[in-house]
Amino acid sequence: MISNLGLLFLVAGSLCTFFAIFIFIKDNIIQSSIVYKNFFVFYKISFFLIFSAFVFLVISFAISDFSIISVYENSHTDKPLFYKISASWGNHEGSMLLFILVISFYGLLFLLSSKKINITLKAVTIFFQSIVQFIFLFFLIFTSNPFAKIYPIPVQGLGLNPILQDPLLAIHPPFLYLGYVGFSLVFSLLLSALVTNQYNHNWASISKKWVLLPWTFLTFGISLGSFWAYYELGWGGYWFWDPVENASLMPWIAATALIHSILVMEKTRNFFSWTAILTILTFVLSLFGTFLVRSGVLNSVHAFANDPERGVYILFIISLITLSSLIIYILKFPIKLNNKGNFVLFSREFSILLNNYFLMFVLTVVMVGTTYPILLSVFTSESISVGPQYYNTILAPFVFIFLILMASGPLMNWNKNSFFSIKNKLFVFFVISVALTFLISFFVKEDDSIFLLGILCSLYLIISVFYEMFFYKKFIFIKLNFPRIFSHLGFGLLIMAITLNYFFSREITAKIYLGENFSSQDIKIKFLNSTSRQEKNFQELFGSYEITKENKVIILNPSIRKYVQPQQFTSETSIKNDWFSDFYIAMDYASDATTGIGIRFYYNYFVRLIWVAFALITIGGIFSLSIRKNEKKF
Amino acid sequence: MSPASKKRLSYFLIIVIVTLILGKFIFESLQKNTVYFFSPTDLFLSSEKPRGVIRIGGLVKTGSIQAKKNDSVYTFLVTDLKNDIYVEYKGILPNLFQEGKGVVVEGVLKDKKFLLGKNILAKHDENYMPPEVADALKKSGNWNKKYD
Numbered sequence: 122m123i124s125n126l127g128l129l130f131l132v133a134g135s136l137c138t139f140f141a142i143f144i145f146i147k148d149n150i151i152q153s154s155i156v157y158k159n160f161f162v163f164y165k166i167s168f169f170l171i172f173s174a175f176v177f178l179v180i181s182f183a184i185s186d187f188s189i190i191s192v193y194e195n196s197h198t199d200k201p202l203f204y205k206i207s208a209s210w211g212n213h214e215g216s217m218l219l220f221i222l223v224i225s226f227y228g229l230l231f232l233l234s235s236k237k238i239n240i241t242l243k244a245v246t247i248f249f250q251s252i253v254q255f256i257f258l259f260f261l262i263f264t265s266n267p268f269a270k271i272y273p274i275p276v277q278g279l280g281l282n283p284i285l286q287d288p289l290l291a292i293h294p295p296f297l298y299l300g301y302v303g304f305s306l307v308f309s310l311l312l313s314a315l316v317t318n319q320y321n322h323n324w325a326s327i328s329k330k331w332v333l334l335p336w337t338f339l340t341f342g343i344s345l346g347s348f349w350a351y352y353e354l355g356w357g358g359y360w361f362w363d364p365v366e367n368a369s370l371m372p373w374i375a376a377t378a379l380i381h382s383i384l385v386m387e388k389t390r391n392f393f394s395w396t397a398i399l400t401i402l403t404f405v406l407s408l409f410g411t412f413l414v415r416s417g418v419l420n421s422v423h424a425f426a427n428d429p430e431r432g433v434y435i436l437f438i439i440s441l442i443t444l445s446s447l448i449i450y451i452l453k454f455p456i457k458l459n460n461k462g463n464f465v466l467f468s469r470e471f472s473i474l475l476n477n478y479f480l481m482f483v484l485t486v487v488m489v490g491t492t493y494p495i496l497l498s499v500f501t502s503e504s505i506s507v508g509p510q511y512y513n514t515i516l517a518p519f520v521f522i523f524l525i526l527m528a529s530g531p532l533m534n535w536n537k538n539s540f541f542s543i544k545n546k547l548f549v550f551f552v553i554s555v556a557l558t559f560l561i562s563f564f565v566k567e568d569d570s571i572f573l574l575g576i577l578c579s580l581y582l583i584i585s586v587f588y589e590m591f592f593y594k595k596f597i598f599i600k601l602n603f604p605r606i607f608s609h610l611g612f613g614l615l616i617m618a619i620t621l622n623y624f625f626s627r628e629i630t631a632k633i634y635l636g637e638n639f640s641s642q643d644i645k646i647k648f649l650n651s652t653s654r655q656e657k658n659f660q661e662l663f664g665s666y667e668i669t670k671e672n673k674v675i676i677l678n679p680s681i682r683k684y685v686q687p688q689q690f691t692s693e694t695s696i697k698n699d700w701f702s703d704f705y706i707a708m709d710y711a712s713d714a715t716t717g718i719g720i721r722f723y724y725n726y727f728v729r730l731i732w733v734a735f736a737l738i739t740i741g742g743i744f745s746l747s748i749r750k751n752e753k754k755f
Numbered sequence: 756m757s758p759a760s761k762k763r764l765s766y767f768l769i770i771v772i773v774t775l776i777l778g779k780f781i782f783e784s785l786q787k788n789t790v791y792f793f794s795p796t797d798l799f800l801s802s803e804k805p806r807g808v809i810r811i812g813g814l815v816k817t818g819s820i821q822a823k824k825n826d827s828v829y830t831f832l833v834t835d836l837k838n839d840i841y842v843e844y845k846g847i848l849p850n851l852f853q854e855g856k857g858v859v860v861e862g863v864l865k866d867k868k869f870l871l872g873k874n875i876l877a878k879h880d881e882n883y884m885p886p887e888v889a890d891a892l893k894k895s896g897n898w899n900k901k902y903d
Binding site: 482485486489490493494503504505506507508510511514515630631632709719 | 777780781784785787788789790791792810827846847848849890
């Protein structure tokens with residue numbers, strides 16, 4: 122019953138989107154009317170219909186309506202309610218519905234919030250947004266209907282993958298979607314501005330927040346995913362250069378470049394065509410990420426659909442959207458903007474240009490590393506994998522240069538060669554950071570050149586940010602630059618934390634019998650005891666370990682869960698911190714504790730600083746949104 | 756050539772050179788860090804012994820697991836039911852490593868039939884077959900419906 126209602130709303134939503142497009146073409150294109158009331162009404166209704174369809178899907182999951190295939194395949198009556206609900210977007214069909222809901226949500230938000238924007242620009246933006254929305258609705262209904270039925274109705278569901286049964290993981294897809302699907306709006310806004318000849322520096326002022334809003338969500342979503350991988354997967358790391366992680370990182374890199382180039386466009390009326398290309402690239406990469414994750418070309422917990430047909434459809438949609446947007450760009454890009462390529466050396470826009478080159482390089486590296494194995498396996502049937510060392514060795518030297526740029530760029534003036542005015546400051550920062558680096562190196566007794574460079578460059582950035590915070594007298598300056606200060610500080614801390622973590626973390630794998638010890642250098646692990654208990658949907662075996670490191674004693678209690686439906690083991694890690702560092706332990710499965718249990722112990726140096734850094738970068742994004750709103754007052 | 760086009764030409768050349776250098780850099784790093792996958796039959800048919808770190812995959816041959824000398828050195832056979840590879844591995848066997856189940860081992864070949872395992876990849880649940888292993892079994896003609 123409910124599933125029928127859900128499907129009804131979904132189809133109605135699609136029809137309504139179609140009508141909105143139809144009305145726009147009939148009234149506003151053919152009859153060139155500039156009244157958009159009906160069009161807007163239809164668009165708003167389409168949002169509410171899609172929203173209702175989604176609500177009905179969530180309800181079907183909550184009440185375990187197994188007459189729906191996707192509920193049957195991904196849920197189970199024994200599951201806690203929270204995971205029943207999160208299972209509704211934890212599968213291909215439901216997540217695509219969420220995807221469309223987010224597209225529609227951004228359209229509605231734009232429609233309601235942008236009162237001062239030129240009405241034609243606004244309407245055409247919504248027009249493009251509804252086309253994107255319709256394309257995906259079409260895809261959803263014909264290839265992956267979330268309300269598809271199964272008969273006879275099964276009594277019990279197959280269950281949700283246990284590693285997905287985690288609160289953080291359950292909420293991270295909505296944030297990621299609010300992130301990268303959100304780039305659809307700025308994409309529509311670009312096409313609209315090109316078509317209506319309003320692509321100029323005012324467009325940059327309007328669009329800025331429509332890049333920053335999804336960027337903030339995406340940053341947060343990526344942080345959540347990384348944090349989840351850290352404590353749930355039990356491999357001790359926070360980033361694995363897994364293709365799925367890369368799929369979300371690629372649009373993030375493009376959007377970060379876009380945030381900077383759009384600023385140049387607004388302030389110096391330059392970078393027009395570059396910004397347009399970046400806007401298209403950001404959205405296309407978001408779609409490409411969806412393709413990678415959803416088509417089943419990757420082998421991971423995210424690849425729900427192993428149905429190549431869907432992959433072909435998504436690939437077709439990507440090509441369609443990319444081609445048509447590029448055609449609009451080529452035909453409609455205002456020629457008079459083309460020849461403004463001149464800019465001053467050592468000006469702020471110059472450093473942003475270098476920043477953009479750098480980000481494009483990083484993007485290329487990630488893209489090659491992610492797609493090369495896929496392409497190779499498609500064309501030659503050879504199967505390979507690209508190790509994390511590829512990314513680390515290739516990116517590290519460039520990140521160091523990038524940090525220096527991030528430190529010096531913001532001190533420069535727009536449109537003016539600032540080399541002489543800032544060279545003294547840069548020199549002072551350099552001296553201070555060299556001194557601090559030596560101090561740290563002496564303190565931790567490490568003199569590897571990569572380590573020293575990493576610490577030096579990140580300190581350089583951190584010092585320059587602190588300089589701006591404390592030595593610039595004007596309060597308004599600080600207030601307006603809060604977002605950048607936070608995000609840049611976060612990035613500096615991130616690189617510093619990664620460097621420290623990389624050089625000082627320890628990993629021990631050992632098999633320990635009950636009551637026995639294992640020692641490795643200054644770390645001693647003792648297996649104290651084990652207990653087990655029976656939960657609603659799994660059986661759990663706990664181990665208790667005593668870790669001794671330099672007079673510090675810590676008790677950790679990891680466990681192994683054996684899930685019944687579907688049958689699978691997961692390792693629950695146990696983590697305790699010592700200031701910024703973590704003691705981290707995970708057990709391997711053993712049928713009987715007396716035969717000895719394999720453990721993986723990690724001493725993760727300064728790993729908490731990584732989470733702090735992620736938080737700061739996100740906070741920067743949040744601040745940017747609240748400040749933009751009041752910017753006109755200053 | 757006018758000064759303007761000279762300037763443009765020099766910009767263009769700089770961009771080309773920088774791109775080539777970076778491209779070479781990416782390519783070399785990729786070459787160094789790619790790990791190729793082989794099935795036992797692939798290795799049997801290959802004329803040369805692959806160098807560096809590789810991955811092999813197949814099923815753990817039933818009855819072949821042996822603990823050597825002390826507890827943490829294991830030897831076993833990886834099979835695609837046509838050819839076998841002998842693997843020596845020092846470390847802890849992960850929970851999902853079982854006789855008759857799929858496995859992917861990363862390591863260095865000593866000779867064409869002997870792999871020194873460094874890492875056993877078992878990130879899947881107990882019913883799941885790594886796609887590489889499924890392909891290897893299909894290639895050797897021993898794919899069985901029960902693995903689906």
